[in-house]
Amino acid sequence: MYVAVKGGEAAIANAHRLLADRRRGDRSVPALTLEQIAGQLALAVDRVMAEGSLYDPELAAMAVRQSRGDLIEAIFLIRAYRTTLPRFAASSPIDTGRMLIERRISATYKDLPGGQLLGPTFDYTHRLIEPDMAGDGLVAEPVRRDPGEAGPAPRVMDILGDEALIEGDGADDGVEPTDLTRSPLAFPAPRDLRLQALARGDEGFLLGLGYSTQRGFGRTHPFVGEIRIGEVEVEVDLPEFGFPVVIGRVRVTECQMVSQFFGSKSQPPQFTRGYGLVFGQMERKAMAMSLVDRALRADEFDEERRAPAQDEEFVLAHCDNVQATGFVEHLKLPHYVDFQAELGLLRTMQREHVARSTDGTSPCGAGQPVGEGGEDVDE
Template sequence: MYVAVKGGEAAIANAHRLLVDRRRGDRRVPALTIEQIAGQLALAVDRVMAEGSLYDPELAAMAVRQSRGDLIEAIFLIRAYRTTLPRFAASSPIDTGRMLIERRISATYKDLPGGQLLGPTFDYTHRLIEPDMAEDGFVAEPARRDPGETGPAPRVTDILGDEALIEGDGRDGGGEPADLTRSPLAFPATRDLRLQALARGDEGFLLGLGYSTQRGFGRTHPFVGEIRIGEVEVEVDLPEFGFPVVIGRVRVTECQMVSQFTGSKSEPPQFTRGYGLVFGQMERKAMSMSLVDRALRADEFEEERRAPAQDEEFVLAHCDNVQATGFVEHLKLPHYVDFQAELDLLRTMRAERPTAAPPTEEPAAERDGSQ
């Protein structure tokens, strides 16, 4: 389609060298280390892991450094690397009820069984720049933690479930879940496939959709049943052993939204669920995901789908930031042939169109309506 442009390879090579130079920055300043990025820019690393579908803080930190802090570019790098990895097993579903909790809050129960734990959060900061941050040697006072503050913590939805005030959690116990990384997205999508797409989806896009549901474009009246952040064990069931084996821990954020449901022909009045689960500490993303998940379940509750957040194809086909980036940024590529064809067509259409006579100027008195 395109005519080859000679000399392009040299220009591209020079662009790559310039990129490397700009990425390094001022040589008088020490280079960022992977440990610094993973430890001090942890939330950026968590987003790259979550939307890149690969849990590896060190690799995600490398991608953040390579991309000069462009997180979508870093996510692209992680996904590309992920395709080179072999898949030797599927893990068992993680049990967030056994989470080693770092943060746990609920907007539904003040005296939450197991207690509320604020953990590391920006929620109560004043959003003012701290001058101390300008100091290279700034060291914050280490947090003190009560060793006894992490006891058994039943889920809020389990408490509601004991009174039959909320729908079931959807555990069917059978069938292998779909894998979005191995098979293309198809519509209508099952809920497990939708949740995978939302977990990989762009945080900003889902945040906007979640916000729209709260403003009336999604028929949801949500409460934060619970947000919990912490480490969970990952187990693999090995046939040779006959029992599951723990292969490591991952840090995740889980959010369960509860929304009022007035009932239908087949369901009684009850609370319904919206669910979000992502790698790392990403509660804004988990909350947005759970809001959109509930909105996408409109058909299950015989609700009319009228809002963008309820349109499964619109949401799932546009939430992936890597795909969106490809479609938008491809416009930078050469479109010389296409443009010349449209330019010739436009010139032909203008040449064939009769020249319109210029409008005659009316006297001022007639425009005013005066005699």
């Protein structure tokens, strides 16, 4: 436990007042509303929800405003709030095949059932600052959008699965998934636990690891089988009714990668999978997650683990930005006692060093003779 120095409580209170003042900014500028943040900074809100493990756009927008736009701090706030919530039930697995699609693309099939739907994307922009952004940034007329306009569409992976060209998705393995929020992470971790850890892992960390696999550190350079973004229904089984009840919808991003061949004496050669699923519109995160998921499955395919992205303990123990933030940022809190102990030890070692130098012994080891010219004598 850290003990504040005398006067620390008043200093902390003043620091909080200053933080609130800086957070508000120039009083002549209207304050940001939660509706503005959720609507106009939607991708930031989506990241906070995904990595905070709590789907609530209003709460996520509140956390973004409170953290002054520091998304990792906002994620920390959401995680902390999440621990105070009661748990009433566990939902049934969502069916992304029935998704009300807003965006759906595939890099493996040009003409696929249900068609390609670009949706809102930066993919084809010129990445040039637009002068209109200095104003309100509005288009001439609002664009009407219907999330269900495209309707449900078959998964690309099902097309390959019907021809036995890709491994199964493990949907019928009958194993009850482990809940990462209730059970501590242990190694070796089953795939369902790894996917949970990756889903709320830091986007930047996973992006770097995913990139490393494409550069040869992980033996995977896959094809994007499908990315789909849209709303899915959340259902809960109620014993009183005897059938699942829809309690709402959430927007998710799903990515399935088609990776390299695998075959054995008992199985024919076939494609393998990498999978990613996250809250909101976060296709870069979902893609990175699917790349790392495939890399972490090395043991399933008798592949040698030689790259960081294939090291389960390295990836899962370090991908959580809340844990990483706590461990790194605690260094700026008072460590006076620890530092004084090491400072005293260093001064003692220096005095011993000087004493050995003056009595003719080697500074490198007590009692070791010193040769002519001040050089150590080789033994």
